[in-house]
Amino acid sequence: MKATLLSLAVLAMTATEVVAFPAIGAEHAQKIAESQRGKRSTLARSPRKKRVTFDAASQYTSTTGAHAFVPPNFAAGDVRGPCPGLNAAANHGYIPHNGVGTLGNFVNGTNEAYGMALDLGGFLAVYGSVFDGNLLGYSIGGPTSNSQLPLNNLLGLTGAPQGLSGSHNKYEADTSPTRGDLYLYGNNYEVQVPQFQHYYDALIEGVDADTQYANLIDYRIARFNDSITRNPYFFYSPFAGVLVSPAGFSFPVRMMANHSETFPEGSLSKEQLMSFFAITGKSGNFKYTVGHERIPDNWYKRAIGDEYTIPGFLADVLDFGEKYPPLLDVGGNTGKVDSFTFVDLGSLTKGVFAAGDLLHGNNLECYGLQVSQAALPDILGGAETDIGDLTQVLKPLSDTVAERLLGLGCPKLDGIDKSQYNIFPGYNNCPNGCSGYKA
Numbered sequence: 001m002k003a004t005l006l007s008l009a010v011l012a013m014t015a016t017e018v019v020a021f022p023a024i025g026a027e028h029a030q031k032i033a034e035s036q037r038g039k040r041s042t043l044a045r046s047p048r049k050k051r052v053t054f055d056a057a058s059q060y061t062s063t064t065g066a067h068a069f070v071p072p073n074f075a076a077g078d079v080r081g082p083c084p085g086l087n088a089a090a091n092h093g094y095i096p097h098n099g100v101g102t103l104g105n106f107v108n109g110t111n112e113a114y115g116m117a118l119d120l121g122g123f124l125a126v127y128g129s130v131f132d133g134n135l136l137g138y139s140i141g142g143p144t145s146n147s148q149l150p151l152n153n154l155l156g157l158t159g160a161p162q163g164l165s166g167s168h169n170k171y172e173a174d175t176s177p178t179r180g181d182l183y184l185y186g187n188n189y190e191v192q193v194p195q196f197q198h199y200y201d202a203l204i205e206g207v208d209a210d211t212q213y214a215n216l217i218d219y220r221i222a223r224f225n226d227s228i229t230r231n232p233y234f235f236y237s238p239f240a241g242v243l244v245s246p247a248g249f250s251f252p253v254r255m256m257a258n259h260s261e262t263f264p265e266g267s268l269s270k271e272q273l274m275s276f277f278a279i280t281g282k283s284g285n286f287k288y289t290v291g292h293e294r295i296p297d298n299w300y301k302r303a304i305g306d307e308y309t310i311p312g313f314l315a316d317v318l319d320f321g322e323k324y325p326p327l328l329d330v331g332g333n334t335g336k337v338d339s340f341t342f343v344d345l346g347s348l349t350k351g352v353f354a355a356g357d358l359l360h361g362n363n364l365e366c367y368g369l370q371v372s373q374a375a376l377p378d379i380l381g382g383a384e385t386d387i388g389d390l391t392q393v394l395k396p397l398s399d400t401v402a403e404r405l406l407g408l409g410c411p412k413l414d415g416i417d418k419s420q421y422n423i424f425p426g427y428n429n430c431p432n433g434c435s436g437y438k439a
């Protein structure tokens with residue numbers, strides 16, 4: 001009975017439907033994705049050959065009228081969380097102002113405001129809905145009465161969605177650029193100003209986004225090192241760690257950069273970085289105002305036709321992975337600082353992938369797509385007993401994954417061996433998402 005109703009509810013919302021927006025067209029997005037597949041790095045292209053042209057009219061992102069900046073009213077129940085891109089989108093009405101949206105809201109809003117491609121926005125949105133939300137949508141902050149399951153009673157599932165802020169190890173990860181490690185700060189969603197200062201200092205102005213990204217590698221390594229040397233609970237998981245945490249370093253230069261005739265591929269200024277991260281004041285004396293992430297006025301997003309796709313993002317992940325291979329390895333500290341231990345990829349994947357494999361061919365995508373299904377959805381309430389429920393709840397994601405895997409020629413992953421994580425307290429004390437470690 002339960003399963004039947006659940007299947008009906010899930011059927012009502014297939015993954016393909018989610019990304020089928022008339023405005024841009026899934027087919028178009030797919031073509032862009034295809035054209036980028038296999039390209040190792042955007043840096044490999046000739047800088048002289050401009051990939052895109054600038055068109056002010058279509059790239060302007062409105063910050064007036066319906067899109068004027070309105071900060072959250074926390075007392076009235078608005079929520080904000082670890083993602084500055086979504087926080088700013090909510091403050092400007094590109095996604096619902098209360099911070100709780102449907103899949104369609106997120107896919108459309110991130111495309112409209114930033115030029116995030118439908119494949120990437122769609123995947124991230126489905127992932128959030130399945131693991132941290134109610135299948136139809138999710139909260140960009142913590143749990144809220146606005147994201148109670150419309151389907152809850154119908155489905156007979158009792159777990160409460162915890163939102164992005166409660167998704168530590170599932171979606172939200174340690175070693176983020178500006179957000180602190182959960183164990184160290186008891187908070188994983190607010191800016192730690194010294195970290196922001198470091199990011200600000202590391203950003204080189206007046207060069208194109210590709211060059212800016214390449215120069216962020218030292219900052220990325222320093223953040224990784226900081227977690228190793230200060231956080232005994234540091235855990236770097238296959239999905240939230242290896243695949244999501246790099247987004248914090250690439251997304252700003254790829255999707256918060258302003259575009260112009262001079263920099264058709266974008267160039268992010270320090271001032272724009274401050275605005276998107278809710279920072280005011282002077283360097284050395286920054287002030288952070290929670291929830292005030294803001295899209296700058298007179299700001300131009302990525303060119304239409306040059307949206308930031310899954311292959312584009314993976315090229316950026318590989319770029320840093322090649323320069324510093326530990327970034328692609330799962331591992332963590334074992335309860336003391338400086339005890340970082342790698343998980344053997346072969347053992348974790350039951351022999352399907354071996355160390356070093358992820359740098360080759362489609363392997364990173366093959367691995368990432370398949371390990372993305374390893375977490376437990378909040379709405380199951382921590383009960384993994386009913387495999388039927390789990391399969392059904394994962395369906396929107398497994399359908400999306402199955403569709404993307406077609407044609408990639410991936411070795412098939414038959415689950416992962418989570419016992420490999422037993423030595424990591426950062427995982428053991430928060431195996432399925434959490435918003436805090438017990439003291």
Ligand code: HEM
Nearest residue numbers: 082083085124125171172173176177178179245248251255
């Ligand atoms: C549906 C779309 C999106 C989802 C579900 C999402 C979700 C998340 C999550 C869960 C995190 C925390 C990751 C971590 O702890 O390392 C995060 C961080 C981040 N996101 Fe998003 N995001 C989305 C779109 C965007 C967009 C469009 C941008 C940029 C315009 C963006 C920029 C960032 C940045 C810069 C961080 C790192 C924050 C920091 O620690 O400094 N995101 N996002």
Ligand SMILES: *[C@@H]1O[C@H](CO)[C@@H](O)[C@H](O)[C@H]1NC(C)=O
Nearest residue numbers: 021022093094104108109112
């Ligand atoms: C997408 O968002 C824009 C602006 O936020 C809105 O005007 C448009 O109606 C939305 N489209 C869909 C299909 O939701």
Ligand SMILES: *[C@@H]1O[C@H](CO)[C@@H](O)[C@H](O)[C@H]1NC(C)=O
Nearest residue numbers: 221222223224225226228229
């Ligand atoms: C890592 O951090 C330690 C302690 O802060 C420092 O001594 C070391 O130089 C750092 N290493 C790198 C590669 O940044």
Ligand SMILES: *[C@@H]1O[C@H](CO)[C@@H](O)[C@H](O)[C@H]1NC(C)=O
Nearest residue numbers: 258259260261296297298299
């Ligand atoms: C973005 O670039 C345009 C030129 O295309 C410029 O007029 C505008 O001031 C810049 N916006 C910001 C926020 O820096």
